[in-house]
Amino acid sequence: MAKVGETTLFLDLAALEHNYHYLRSKIEPETKFMAVVKAFAYGSDMVAISKKLEKLGVDYFAVAYVGEGVLLRDAGIKTPILVLHPLASNFDDLIDRCLEPNLYSRNLLTQFLEVATANKQQDYPVHIKFNTGLNRLGFGENDTSWIAQQVTNNETIKVKSLFSHLAASEDPNERAFSLGQIESFKKASDALIEQLGYTPMRHMLNTSGIINYPEAQFEMVRSGIGLYGYGNEAAVDAELKPVATLKTIISQIHEIGPNESVGYNRAFKSGSRKRTATLPIGHADGINRQYGKGRAAVQIHGKMAPLIGNVCMDMIMVDVTEIDCAEGDEVTVFGPQNSAESFALGAGTISYEILTAISQRVKRVVLND
Numbered sequence: 001m002a003k004v005g006e007t008t009l010f011l012d013l014a015a016l017e018h019n020y021h022y023l024r025s026k027i028e029p030e031t032k033f034m035a036v037v038k039a040f041a042y043g044s045d046m047v048a049i050s051k052k053l054e055k056l057g058v059d060y061f062a063v064a065y066v067g068e069g070v071l072l073r074d075a076g077i078k079t080p081i082l083v084l085h086p087l088a089s090n091f092d093d094l095i096d097r098c099l100e101p102n103l104y105s106r107n108l109l110t111q112f113l114e115v116a117t118a119n120k121q122q123d124y125p126v127h128i129k130f131n132t133g134l135n136r137l138g139f140g141e142n143d144t145s146w147i148a149q150q151v152t153n154n155e156t157i158k159v160k161s162l163f164s165h166l167a168a169s170e171d172p173n174e175r176a177f178s179l180g181q182i183e184s185f186k187k188a189s190d191a192l193i194e195q196l197g198y199t200p201m202r203h204m205l206n207t208s209g210i211i212n213y214p215e216a217q218f219e220m221v222r223s224g225i226g227l228y229g230y231g232n233e234a235a236v237d238a239e240l241k242p243v244a245t246l247k248t249i250i251s252q253i254h255e256i257g258p259n260e261s262v263g264y265n266r267a268f269k270s271g272s273r274k275r276t277a278t279l280p281i282g283h284a285d286g287i288n289r290q291y292g293k294g295r296a297a298v299q300i301h302g303k304m305a306p307l308i309g310n311v312c313m314d315m316i317m318v319d320v321t322e323i324d325c326a327e328g329d330e331v332t333v334f335g336p337q338n339s340a341e342s343f344a345l346g347a348g349t350i351s352y353e354i355l356t357a358i359s360q361r362v363k364r365v366v367l368n369d
């Protein structure tokens with residue numbers, strides 16, 4: 001990996017390729033693969049990641065919002081893009097960039113039909129989402145006749161896929177609930193397909209769904225976190241390779257006497273002599289205050305250095321009393337050796353949150369393109 005002169009998020013496209021092939025190996029060869037690249041590809045680099053995935057042959061992309069899809073189209077991405085959470089105010093942009101909306105409610109479907117009709121669209125590709133227990137977005141099982149009526153009344157839209165989302169695919173204790181969701185999705189989608197008179201694709205599995213419920217892969221799966229190298233369980237993590245490595249350097253080292261404090265609000269008090277390192281990364285870069293006061297640690301020369309005191313906007317201080325290090329030395333916040341999942345765990349959160357939090361101020365460097 002290149003030498004580090006400032007806080008940098010390295011993105012290893014060889015790791016991405018490895019993870020893609022691993023996830024593909026868990027599904028049937030004919031099952032389509034939708035790569036979820038919302039939130040800047042889980043805090044990495046949406047364009048670099050999507051271009052690599054397009055080369056690898058993914059069948060679909062998913063983003064959360066229309067603006068994210070616009071970014072991908074402007075970067076030259078040609079693969080179909082599902083917008084998971086479109087808002088009616090963005091429908092003109094959506095149609096302009098050939099983005100495909102998830103129509104999740106009567107209200108949204110009606111509004112989309114109006115805009116698409118006004119735009120003289122024919123067979124515009126849309127996706128229908130069913131709520132099967134997450135209670136977030138989606139139609140109910142008994143909305144199928146209404147949906148079929150709207151769709152078959154005109155030739156404006158064409159349903160490309162039907163989908164739903166599992167609430168606890170990573171949790172073996174919720175297996176019965178997940179199987180119930182799969183059953184209810186089957187029922188609703190079977191009913192709608194019969195009334196539509198044609199057969200859209202179906203998809204329900206996210207990364208942990210692919211691992212735990214491969215029998216419910218239908219015609220497509222949707223994976224996000226797995227592509228970035230995290231699998232929500234140790235056995236899967238062991239097979240995947242983290243794409244992102246967050247590195248920084250030591251700006252300054254201080255020798256702290258026994259009764260001193262470190263940082264704002266004097267949140268750290270030294271009981272004994274300490275050596276601290278100040279690092280040029282703070283909550284404005286995505287290392288939230290929840291990671292301070294010893295709840296997370298960075299790695300310096302292979303040893304763990306806990307964050308001490310409060311996280312500042314542009315800096316953190318870490319305890320290097322037991323580590324032989326100097327100003328300018330390299331620091332790994334997270335990466336293959338100290339995973340984002342374990343960094344997150346100490347602060348009571350998950351890999352998804354720390355990865356997507358890394359702000360746009362942090363320089364991105366793409367490796368192994």
Ligand SMILES: *Cc1c(COP(=O)(O)O)cnc(C)c1O
Nearest residue numbers: 036165206207222223224225226
């Ligand atoms: C974010 C998201 C995914 C991806 O989930 P992972 O656990 O990251 O694989 C899949 N489907 C929907 C609807 C999502 O919102």
